[in-house]
Amino acid sequence: MHSCLRSNPSCPAGFIHYWRGGAFNWGSPVHGGDSLLRCRRGGRLLFRLVAFGLMGAGCFALLQSATGRFLSHDLWYLGMDAVQLCGIRQGRVAGFMFHDRASFGGALIAIGVLYLWLEQFPLRAGEAWAWWTFLLSGLSGFGSFLAYLGYGYLDSWHGLATLALLPLYIGGLAMTQGSIPFSPKPEFRFNSPSQVWWRTQLGRGRGLLLSTGLGHVAGGITVLLIGMTRVFVPQDLRYMGLEASDLIAISRRLVPLIAHDRAGFGGAGATCGLLLFRCVWFGRPSRSLWRAVTLAGSAGFLTAIGVHPLIGYTEFSHLAPAYLGALLFSVGIILCRGPMCHDPCRSMNRANCNARTRGFSLPPGEKAGVRASVPLTFPSADTAPRSCDALYF
Structure with a gap:
């Protein structure tokens, strides 16, 4: 590792986790052999395809909303054409539907961006928390598709997209599981940069981003449940100038179609919040993490x-909850930018950072930000890496 840092200028002082020939985690190299490495690369490729698929679906939803076009099977389900649908309350019902779909598209893009970062950095580094994040977010995202049982409308295109991505997602989980060191149960510890992390600029910024993630989860679950039950809140009905009974009188299938859009956005929002929370909680502060979170949150x-x-x-x-979330997110991103993008060594205890950049690692029992109480372990010469394949930067 030391020779890698000296000979390869592309490897800055920072967080190096994965090398050709094996994974190195907390001072103990885990050799998986060529077959495990190929399996991990194949699984990561499947996750990458899932991420691009989600981003493509999100862009399609945004394009559809921006052009004011409805899907043909939606119109067939309603039994009316686009002109009739847009003519209800001077287009406010159609606008309400487009606003849910545009929000859903943005959430899908955000999920895809965070999936790409997870696949490219922590999962490539062999960090088990990234695998658990893929598992939990997939259960949330794909599981929310079953919300159609609550509103009675099965979107055929949504179903086909889910069936196309689900095998890739399951294959990615299966192919990457064997090459990652697992504990009996998923770890849930805070990689705090110091014992008083909340007093630092980075700590305050991460705290705001964590709060934003929790707010997304709570808000997404709320929207999902509303979509499965009452469908509308009072502000929605005031905007459209109609009651739910009026919409049912126009078409008994109009409310289930709107409920489908609401529930889909709620499930995507909750999944996005879960991803944001876990990436900020477990991810090591780095420029790549800051960029991914910024791009996902902005979308x-x-x-x-x-x-x-x-x-x-x-x-x-x-809009007040969204304004508050955007404010917390913006301040959090601004606070994290300096420590995460310019001087990553400030984000953790100086001794720990120096140890990692010299090829040392803390023993498994030591926590980040706490001075080691036992000698640091040094990788033997036969396990030292020759080059850096991936790193947080």
């Missing part, structure tokens, strides 16, 4: 908030 908030003034839905009580 989510800009679409969810920006679509409202475009359709004239600007009631403050409806």
